[in-house]
Amino acid sequence: MSLDPGSPPAPSSSQPRLAPHLLVVEDEPVIASLLADVLTRHGYRVTIGHTVADGLALAEKHADVALCISDFLLPDRTGLDLVLALRERLPRLRIVLISAYLEPELIARIEAVGTVVLIVRKPLDIFELRRRVDDLVHGTATGGDGREASAPC
Numbered sequence: 001m002s003l004d005p006g007s008p009p010a011p012s013s014s015q016p017r018l019a020p021h022l023l024v025v026e027d028e029p030v031i032a033s034l035l036a037d038v039l040t041r042h043g044y045r046v047t048i049g050h051t052v053a054d055g056l057a058l059a060e061k062h063a064d065v066a067l068c069i070s071d072f073l074l075p076d077r078t079g080l081d082l083v084l085a086l087r088e089r090l091p092r093l094r095i096v097l098i099s100a101y102l103e104p105e106l107i108a109r110i111e112a113v114g115t116v117v118l119i120v121r122k123p124l125d126i127f128e129l130r131r132r133v134d135d136l137v138h139g140t141a142t143g144g145d146g147r148e149a150s151a152p153c
Contacts, residue, residue: 025055025070052077072099
């Protein structure tokens with residue numbers, strides 16, 4: 001096989017492609033494990049944190065995180081606190097927030113930040129969430145502004 005000059009070399013079958021890396025920040029261990037299990041079985045690498053502090057530390061430690069999925073109510077602070085801190089440290093990281101308790105005014109504040117691409121209301125359908133994560137990670141769900149509307153999953 002010949003390559004044109006300047007073309008990148010063909011990928012080698014000996015170089016495995018890493019699965020997309022997701023950061024899940026969820027304080028309920030059962031929900032965190034369920035999310036990790038479903039996403040891992042679907043080909044993602046998943047790192048779990050249980051607090052805003054965990055999420056920040058893990059996001060900085062793992063520079064390859066493609067998407068962060070976070071509960072809104074966490075033991076140490078809120079998901080909005082996490083979003084704002086991540087925006088300063090990793091402005092390109094997109095975030096999905098999950099909550100049952102979001103008022104319209106708070107949703108407007110969250111959406112104004114710009115890095116939240118999806119707000120999911122509980123109770124959630126884990127398989128619908130996984131489909132939306134697929135769309136976000138692989139670039140098929142975003143509109144012109146790069147964000148999906150908030151919706152139930």
